[in-house]
Amino acid sequence: MTCHARTRPAAPPNNSSGSSHHLLLSDLVRRPMPRSVRGALVRCVPPHPAQPIHTVWISGLKPEHLHPGSILLSWEPGLGGGMDVTARLRLASAEVLLASWPDLHGDWTTVVHPTLHEVIGLHTALSVATDALHLANHLASR
Structure with missing residues (x-):
């Protein structure tokens, strides 16, 4: 897979769905999420x-x-016939609401893409800066 912006490279967390293969979001968006998934x-x-x-x-x-x-x-059917979509971001100490898009119709992946791409890029940049700061502080304390 060639992808420039991604979440942490660690393996996906264990989940009870038993599914570890990647699914294309565009294949999933026209239907509500299965009840068995978060x-x-x-x-x-x-x-x-x-x-x-x-x-x-x-x-x-x-x-x-x-x-x-x-x-x-996560997404569920909206009142207008589309999907109400929510994105949550996991931070070091909490999970926060990143964005919500009410009543999206059709393949809504292009609507959520800019937010997802930018947030992952910003989080990666902040992680690199934090690691660099920790390293600099460690080297300075020697």
């Missing part, structure tokens, strides 16, 4: 909106078990 963990957001977003279903997983920087999408 959402779709975003595994890879390519730079171009026309490229597929890779996800994996997550079920029975507590928010604190997700890696910082992980994005979990």
Whole structure:
């Protein structure tokens, strides 16, 4: 898989769905999520909106078990016939609402793509800066 912006490279967390293969978000968006899942963990957001977003279903997983920087999408039928979509971002100490898009119709992956791509890129940059700061502080304390 060639993808420039991605969540932490660690293996997907264990989930009770038994599914560890990647699913293309565009194949899933026209139907409500299965009742057995908590959402779709975003595994890879390519730079171009026309490229597929890779996800994996997550079920029975507590928010604190997700890696910082992980994005979990969930959606359900909206009142206007579309899908109400929510994105949650896992930070080091909490899971926060990243965005919500009410009543999206059709293949809504291009609508959520810019937010997902930017947030993953920002989180990666902040992680690198934090690691560099920790290293600099460690070297300075020697």
